[in-house]
Amino acid sequence: MPLAPGLYEAILTEALAEQLQRLDRLTPSVEPLRAAEAADRLALHLGRVLQRTVAARPSKERVEYGVTLARARGPSCRNPQRC
Numbered sequence: 001m002p003l004a005p006g007l008y009e010a011i012l013t014e015a016l017a018e019q020l021q022r023l024d025r026l027t028p029s030v031e032p033l034r035a036a037e038a039a040d041r042l043a044l045h046l047g048r049v050l051q052r053t054v055a056a057r058p059s060k061e062r063v064e065y066g067v068t069l070a071r072a073r074g075p076s077c078r079n080p081q082r083c
Contacts (some may be wrong), residue, residue, distance in 0.1 A: 018039040 002017050005026060010016060012030055020028045029042060054066045 009041070011041060 003023065011033070020030075050066075050069060054062050054069070057065050
């Protein structure tokens with residue numbers, strides 16, 4: 001889906017970078033992610049990715065698949081209360 005002109009706050013993914021390269025007559029302004037906003041911005045981005053991932057599964061598999069994803073902790077977690 002092509003980007004409409006406007007103001008966006010988004011993580012610069014490879015897919016978004018490709019879309020930005022195709023813009024005619026517009027120059028994107030990209031700024032680094034600030035540490036103070038990292039947790040919020042990354043959580044929103046990952047939430048959208050997970051939503052699309054679960055929605056792409058057949059409806060009968062979504063609950064079990066979503067629960068499996070929710071239980072995953074990532075590569076390392078030293079303090080389980082914070083993971």
